[in-house]
Amino acid sequence: NAGVTQTPKFQVLKTGQSMTLQCAQDMNHEYMSWYRQDPGMGLRLIHYSVGAGITDQGEVPNGYNVSRSTTEDFPLRLLSAAPSQTSVYFCASSQHTVGSQPQHFGDGTRLSIL
Amino acid sequence: GENVEQHPSTLSVQEGDSAVIKCTYSDSASNYFPWYKQELGKRPQLIIDIRSNVGEKKDQRIAVTLNKTAKHFSLHITETQPEDSAVYFCAARGSQGNLIFGKGTKLSVKP
Numbered sequence: 001n002a003g004v005t006q007t008p009k010f011q012v013l014k015t016g017q018s019m020t021l022q023c024a025q026d027m028n029h030e031y032m033s034w035y036r037q038d039p040g041m042g043l044r045l046i047h048y049s050v051g052a053g054i055t056d057q058g059e060v061p062n063g064y065n066v067s068r069s070t071t072e073d074f075p076l077r078l079l080s081a082a083p084s085q086t087s088v089y090f091c092a093s094s095q096h097t098v099g100s101q102p103q104h105f106g107d108g109t110r111l112s113i114l
Numbered sequence: 115g116e117n118v119e120q121h122p123s124t125l126s127v128q129e130g131d132s133a134v135i136k137c138t139y140s141d142s143a144s145n146y147f148p149w150y151k152q153e154l155g156k157r158p159q160l161i162i163d164i165r166s167n168v169g170e171k172k173d174q175r176i177a178v179t180l181n182k183t184a185k186h187f188s189l190h191i192t193e194t195q196p197e198d199s200a201v202y203f204c205a206a207r208g209s210q211g212n213l214i215f216g217k218g219t220k221l222s223v224k225p
Contacts (some may be wrong), residue, residue, distance in 0.1 A: 033212065040123075042203060042217040043158070050211070058212065090157065102148055103213060105157040 002026055003073045006091050006106035013081045013113050021076040021109050023091030031094045032074040035101070036060065037086040044089065049074055116141045116208045120216025128224055133191045135206035135219045140185070146207040147187045150177060152198045152218075161202075162189070194223045 005054035007022045025032065026086030049068040063085060065077040074093075078085060089109045095101040118140045127133050139147075148163035164171045164178045164187065171178050177190040187206075191198055199221050205213040 031211075037213075042120075042215040042218060043205075044215075045212055048212055049215070056210070069207075102160045102163055107157050 003050065003108035004091055004093055004104050004107070006089075006109050008109060010110045015081060015083060017081050019078055019081065020087055021078075021091075021111070023072075023074045023076065023106060024025075024072050025093040025104075026072065027093065027104070028071060028074060029093035029095050029104075030071070031101075031103075032068065033058070033067065033092050033094065034064070034074070034076045035090045036085075036106075037090060038087050043102070046076065046089075066113060067099065080110075083113045085111065086113045087111060115158050116206075116214050118206050118214050118216040120204050120219060122219060123217065124220045124222070126222045126224065129194060129196060130169050131194055131223055133194050133198070133223075135189045135202055135204065135221075136186065137188070137206075137216050138184075138186050139206040139214070141151060141206065141209055141214075142182075142185065144185075144206040146150060147178070147180060148205050148213070150198045150203045150205065152203065158203060191221075194221075194225050196223050199223045 004025045005018040027029050030051045035043040036045040037043050044060050047066040049055045055066050091106045094103045117140050145166040150158035151161045152158045162178050175192045180187045201218045203218050204216045208214045
């Protein structure tokens with residue numbers, strides 16, 4: 001049981017490049033989410049999903065896309081990377097919508113945009 | 115909008131002393147309040163959570179209290195140890211069922 005797995009752990013991109021951050025969970029959790037963590041800003045929600053085929057925007061969705069074709073996977077796409085997207089990205093999951101079950105976090109992806 | 119305020123942003127205590135971190139939330143409908151501990155370079159890990167139907171919960175040296183009327187909740191760590199040094203985040207459930215996080219408290223426990 002691996003929990004929440006994120007890949008890659010580190011990535012450096014040039015401005016304008018696109019890429020996909022992968023997130024997979026093996027706990028059959030319905031709810032998955034993506035956060036970015038910047039110094040002094042805590043964790044801010046980018047996008048979330050309450051189940052396969054359903055996604056919605058969080059607090060800071062601009063510049064990011066998500067999809068949820070399976071229960072297990074919730075990839076985050078950067079369409080055209082910008083230096084302001086340099087951050088640490090965390091994926092999290094919980095059995096149901098937050099409120100009844102705790103969220104489990106992955107190890108994070110450190111992303112630098114040059 | 116919905117937000118969670120967390121204080122202090124940094125806290126330094128001597129080993130063996132108690133540490134208290136306080137949070138306030140804006141959405142009176144929030145009913146779930148977790149606390150996460152994040153060590154340097156690691157993932158946030160849940161250390162304790164409380165639901166709105168209780169006022170206090172304890173787990174060994176850690177306790178959380180909730181005052182729904184005042185929309186306050188606090189984390190109490192007793193008999194602090196150097197390994198308690200980390201960044202602590204409070205959070206509250208938002209109206210869309212998501213977690214809204216405070217900006218964190220960096221706790222340093224000096225031996």
